Amino acid sequence: MNGNVKQDVIMSVALHSKLEFGSTTSFRWDADLVPKAESQTHFHLLSIINTEIQRRGPLSGERLRLLDVGCGDGKLLIYLSVALQACWPSLKFDLYGFDVGDHGLQAPSFFKDALARLEAAAPGGKWRERLALISEHDPWPYEADFFDIVVSNQVLEHVRDQPLFFSELGRVLNAKGFSAHLYPSRHCVVEPHLQVPFAHRLRDADLLDAWLRLCSRMRLSSYPGWAQARRSITPSLNHSLETYVREHSTFLTHLTNYKTQRETHSLAKASGQTSSFCYTGRYFSGKLASILGRERAPFYADNPAMSAALANLVCRYLSSVTLLTRGDPERKPGAMPVSTVRARSLLSLLA
């Protein structure tokens, strides 16, 4: 890594701890010890976690529990298990993950594969105890206030019961904890899975089908790539535009649930958390830096609230946003019952 950047990171961390937290900082950045992130989303989440841990003032020897919700193939957990330990040698991290088996997005064997991948790539993680497969209707399988950190990557836009998601998030996160979620919101102009503009905003099934057909004919969709990939795997099957439209409108209708930022704020608030999208712009500046081949440190220096808000206002139309929530120490411990949260969020959505 560029020596100046490295120095900046160390200085910035030292400054933070001196001004705000006393003397107990232990953040280290040695690019040789941290595996290269497979995706920009993993690096962005690592940067947020580092920044927020520093903000809370970590104590040497402290043990932090992290949960990856909707952990999918387990690759984010593998990355974080190595990267966090390298960045914070005097802290201990216990990583957990869970996913749901009845949502319909993942292939039947995905969980078994994720477990095998984690055991091979990050042995010693006690993954058999710490990875769980549940139903999307179940409460999360952890005690209240169990976690210091909760993350999710490209999950929230698929969650059907979002009041349950947020009430469980508020329940398992302890009073000093935080959560970070990277996902595309309803504001996004182009639906990111199909690459069709506004497709996720159309609620009427016939209108959606007609729109997918029209955009595909204008080559404004993933149809050409989809048909080519399908033909190479199963040449005998039907890969017509109609098949594409049918499959993808079903996907959008049943497997996605896009919310506006205002709706998300209401859900977080109803479950006793404060929420903000202050890191949204950082994801885009990171993407830009990696396109330009610039090396970056996994730590975000302070950003004035106004410029963070402006960046979010622009970037939310382009691709994923980053939601940050924090527990409310006044309300903890003892989360609100799920039924109360659901009733409140329903009322706030109708209002």
Ligand SMILES: C[S@@+](CC[C@H](N)C(=O)[O-])C[C@H]1O[C@@H](n2cnc3c(N)ncnc32)[C@H](O)[C@@H]1O
């Ligand atoms: C696009 S995948 C992302 C997987 C993984 N986070 C990644 O980055 O590769 C979306 C994931 O969300 C999970 N999911 C859907 N509804 C969920 C819910 N209510 N709670 C937790 N995970 C959920 C799906 O099973 C799926 O694994």
